[in-house]
Amino acid sequence: MNMASRRESLIERELIPLSIPTLRGNEWKYIKECLDTGWVSSVGPFVEQFEKKVAEFVNAGFGVATMNGTAALHIALQVAGVEPGDEVLVSTLTFIAPVNAIRYIGAFPVFIDAEPSYWQMDPQGVQDFLKKECQRRNGALYNRKTGRRVRAILPVHILGHPVDLDPIQELARLYELPVVEDATESLGASYRGKMVGNLGEIACFSFNGNKIITTGGGGMIVTNNEKWARRAKHLTTQAKDDPLEYVHSEIGYNYRLTNLLAAMGCAQMEQLTEFVSTKRRIASTYSKVLDGVPGITPMSEATWANSTFWLYTVLVDREKFGIDSRTLLRKLERCNIQTRPLWQPTHRSKAFVDCGSFDCPVADRLNAEALSLPSSVGITEDDIQYVLEVLTSPNS
Numbered sequence: 001m002n003m004a005s006r007r008e009s010l011i012e013r014e015l016i017p018l019s020i021p022t023l024r025g026n027e028w029k030y031i032k033e034c035l036d037t038g039w040v041s042s043v044g045p046f047v048e049q050f051e052k053k054v055a056e057f058v059n060a061g062f063g064v065a066t067m068n069g070t071a072a073l074h075i076a077l078q079v080a081g082v083e084p085g086d087e088v089l090v091s092t093l094t095f096i097a098p099v100n101a102i103r104y105i106g107a108f109p110v111f112i113d114a115e116p117s118y119w120q121m122d123p124q125g126v127q128d129f130l131k132k133e134c135q136r137r138n139g140a141l142y143n144r145k146t147g148r149r150v151r152a153i154l155p156v157h158i159l160g161h162p163v164d165l166d167p168i169q170e171l172a173r174l175y176e177l178p179v180v181e182d183a184t185e186s187l188g189a190s191y192r193g194k195m196v197g198n199l200g201e202i203a204c205f206s207f208n209g210n211k212i213i214t215t216g217g218g219g220m221i222v223t224n225n226e227k228w229a230r231r232a233k234h235l236t237t238q239a240k241d242d243p244l245e246y247v248h249s250e251i252g253y254n255y256r257l258t259n260l261l262a263a264m265g266c267a268q269m270e271q272l273t274e275f276v277s278t279k280r281r282i283a284s285t286y287s288k289v290l291d292g293v294p295g296i297t298p299m300s301e302a303t304w305a306n307s308t309f310w311l312y313t314v315l316v317d318r319e320k321f322g323i324d325s326r327t328l329l330r331k332l333e334r335c336n337i338q339t340r341p342l343w344q345p346t347h348r349s350k351a352f353v354d355c356g357s358f359d360c361p362v363a364d365r366l367n368a369e370a371l372s373l374p375s376s377v378g379i380t381e382d383d384i385q386y387v388l389e390v391l392t393s394p395n396s
Ligand SMILES: *Cc1c(COP(=O)(O)O)cnc(C)c1O
Pocket: 068, 069, 070, 071, 094, 095, 096, 097, 098, 156, 182, 184, 185, 205, 206, 207, 208, 218, 219
């Protein structure tokens, strides 16, 4: 095929999306069961089944289903003891949801930079803040500058890869802070042989449409702490003290997941292990070519990690590659390939200007250079080869 006719055929290609669901298991069957039995709302057997399945998958004791991952984070932070006016250490390089959840409580984020190797929360940054900026007083920990109480650490396992959690856990124990994992992007990943979502005191998952499994929209809190699990259930169901008399002694939320969506979740969970291996295969297919391309650095996997490669992401060095990440994005877009940069680091978000100023140069650089490539479980080998062909074609 000559260049001109190849171009023609490229234009006719259908869009290759960044990440779309694969629904080829028992989704129809289980949802139909809900419709046939009338159990469509917030109570029903699939809710409990789904909670059990996810908790068991990460070897945790308890699961509490929620309407989305952000709601799960809001409740998990509250259950972990975070109160209005407190501070929570959080990765700056993340989708904004966990920082919003901190603010819902009226607490404040302390933004921690990413480390350059795997782009996750930097344990050194956590240590520097706790050691240099904080002070213990009356059995509690305070930020010396703001005077606020420091209450929890919220590492976000981004893009399917775990945070290096051992050194963070060690600090958490030393300073007596609970670790609340945002594991929404990394269901199925593991860290030193332990499942992500069972590395801290409490963790959150999301089943939004672009996540590794989906319920259309949904979330889950998992924990080994039975009291916390019960409290999370209580808070997500309007904090109802008496099911008959409707007595409430505190403010609750309606954050429940419906049986209908939990049914879909059960069907998706049956396919999760296969989805993880497919994502890993997609990543190795990409890396086989991209490892040798000057100016392109694929996301790597730590020796202590098993990543799901939820979104396969590369760094684009403008000098060595010839164009920057955003120009590459537009080039791929012209060929109907959907890609996406990483989020604006949240310490730069206008929404959080009143939370203080933070210096996070690694997150800033990753934001400038990163591009996530199409990573759907259902992507074909042919589509991957096409993405690679366009990506490595001469920049005009
Ligand atoms: C997807 C996601 C969430 C939760 O998202 P929901 O859409 O509310 O389910 C939270 N944190 C991160 C890092 C995410 O990527």
